[in-house]
Amino acid sequence: MPPDSPPAEAPAPVEPHPPFEPPSLTALFLAFAKMSLAGFGGVLVWARRGIVEQHRWMTAEEFNETFALCHFLPGPNIVNLSFVFGSRFGGFAGGVAAFAGLIGPPMLIAIVLAALYARFGEIETLRRILAGVSSAAVGLLIAVVLRMMMPLVKKRDVAGMLMLMAVFVAIGVLRLPLQVVLLVTVPLSLLVTWSLHGRGS
């Protein structure tokens, strides 16, 4: 899971565009399947490694831009990225190939694990192990949240911190439905951000 944080690093030094050789649909499928299966603890790192360093399908800068786009759109970021990336090379079919590679194989593994859990989930030992894993996994999630908060803290972004707390309380403490909370906070946050940073700059 963890550092699925937004691409924070400075834009890479401008390098010549990688030698262009559009990957086939099969190559897209296999490349994304490989990244996804390697991607224990977050696929993003592996996706960057595979796309930018290994296959040289994109420069680091192009990758960051594509990821930024997928980060502000709703839905699982890395899944969005696979589709957008695949479609650059193979149109809609390319998008589907990359998407299927990213989702398909790990989904099969998840189904096997789900079946095992349904069959053996009641076994006391397994329950204890999973309890330990889930307590640790919550800790990992907290660490991701803290890491993502650091830029806001450093910038002393009071408005951002207030929005963050408001969402945290509304969802985490009051348990309000997601849609209701977002329908209020998204426009509000856009307005605040636009009036603070957008105008004039």
Place this chain on the structure above:
Amino acid sequence: MNAPNQLWTLVWTFALMSLFAVGGANSAIPEMHRVAVEVHGWMSDKEFADMFAISQLSPGPNVLIVTLIGYSVAGVFGAVAATLAMCGPTAILAYYVSGLLRRSSGSRWPVIIQAALVPLSIGLMGASALILALTSDRNWVAALLTIVAAALAFATKLNPFWILAAGGLLGFAGVI
């Protein structure tokens, strides 16, 4: 409820949820918990925590917790339906938006939208952590494990796998 109905509920629930999942799968966990445990009663708190643990242990994107939820509701078809519903619509949306943006590059809007959404998605992930902590950490030892894991993951570059494995080991030993 009969099987086709269950499938339809899964598809509808996750497709709708994905459109509101700003900041990715981890932001949607409170909503998944609300829907699966509180609204539909598909599973207990404990089972939800287990699924989170399993999804962290298995390879691939974190969103695959919906595969596990789908399976527990409606078997293999449920697993596939829930996964595609959660991932498909937003991926296609991203495809069209990226096409549009490439034609109007140079706009400041993507930057502003992203800056506006980042605090919201961190807030959502914080809420996820809180809800999962309340469901997972039933005693002070478990809470302590969460805190130590958070500190280690925040302050060191230790591979998260070892932190999860240590948690599993402590659970196995009966410490939790």
